[in-house]
Amino acid sequence: MHDSLPLSRRHEIAGRLRQGQPVSSGELAREFGVSEDAIRRDLRALAAEGLCERVYGGALPLSPAGAPLASRAEEQPAAKAALAARAAELVQPGQTIFLDCGSTTARLASHLAAHLPQGSGLRVVTNSLPAATALSSRQDISLFLLGGAVDPSIGGCVDGRALAELPRYAIDLCLLGACALSPDGTLAGFDRADSDMKQALLTASGATALMMTSDKLGTRAPFPFGAARALTHLILEHDAPAEQLAALASTGAPDPLRAAPPRS
Known part of the structure; x- marks a missing residue:
């Protein structure tokens, strides 16, 4: 089981999104040994930072093509x-x-x-x-x-x-x-x-x-x-x-x- 401290967990999820990987709330909850509600809170925070777009069951990375x-x-x-x-x-x-x-x-x-x-x-x-x-x-x-x-x-x-x-x-x-x-x-x-x-x-x-x-x-x-x-x-x-x-x-x-x- 990974370190499930919220900031550490969120940092690891953010790293995956930056690499272009979609993430699933259910899979992350099982991996980190926390509830899906906890993962959803992480994803809401990461979406607010512009790192992903939340979709049903998880999140997708935003395209890197948003720059001028x-x-x-x-x-x-x-x-x-x-x-x-x-x-x-x-x-x-x-x-x-x-x-x-x-x-x-x-x-x-x-x-x-x-x-x-x-x-x-x-x-x-x-x-x-x-x-x-x-x-x-x-x-x-x-x-x-x-x-x-x-x-x-x-x-x-x-x-x-x-x-x-x-x-x-x-x-x-x-x-x-x-x-x-x-x-x-x-x-x-x-x-x-x-x-x-x-x-x-x-x-x-x-x-x-x-x-x-x-x-x-x-x-x-x-x-x-x-x-x-x-x-x-x-x-x-x-x-x-x-x-x-x-x-x-x-x-x-x-x-x-x-x-x-x-x-x-």
């Missing part, structure tokens, strides 16, 4: 580059694609700018300033930027004007971003307007691909916008945890496409 884009842009560069390279294989000549806001989709824009063959006839619609900037040097790509007010924390336009412009484009493939993907297959974000845009993209696009680093799997965020089963493609890291993949398989999510191992 500027602070996330340089995180996990090798993993994001590998995801972007895998996603680029889905892009076909002559398509109209949408690049959503997000640090991984910005990596994809840079990858396309550097590696897409000349004369592809590609049309790119985006609400992401970093993505538009990366592609602006390619004169052979038709580039369209949704208008509206720029949200610096997101790195693009997600207000009502941007949302209203979306139906003007027939999108063959959307490369979507998401802050969290919970074990029940719920996609979610930390900004309501951004989540509204992602929900509209899921509905409007002929096909939708989501790139996601492993630290977002099995996590929650405040604003749900869709279900993983609505995706056409799910692109994950080469070593995505087996337990997360098993949980996703039961939600109707598409079989994941694995990125290549990042180059050292």
Whole structure:
């Protein structure tokens, strides 16, 4: 039996949540030899500290993707580059694609700018300033930027004007971003307007691909916008945890496409 002093117990539970592990009230109560009421008090305190979101029977870690884009842009560069390279294989000549806001989709824009063959006839619609900037040097790509007010924390336009412009484009493939993907297959974000845009993209696009680093799997965020089963493609890291993949398989999510191992 572990030390069941409340602060020591709470510290250990917090450590597991920081590592991205969901926790069960019943299992923790048995492990620490305390009542489920005691564990629920611990989880309420940890939720108040922003370390988790309480769910029936336990708690889930919050996604680490709640920070502004500027602070996330340089995180996990090798993993994001590998995801972007895998996603680029889905892009076909002559398509109209949408690049959503997000640090991984910005990596994809840079990858396309550097590696897409000349004369592809590609049309790119985006609400992401970093993505538009990366592609602006390619004169052979038709580039369209949704208008509206720029949200610096997101790195693009997600207000009502941007949302209203979306139906003007027939999108063959959307490369979507998401802050969290919970074990029940719920996609979610930390900004309501951004989540509204992602929900509209899921509905409007002929096909939708989501790139996601492993630290977002099995996590929650405040604003749900869709279900993983609505995706056409799910692109994950080469070593995505087996337990997360098993949980996703039961939600109707598409079989994941694995990125290549990042180059050292």
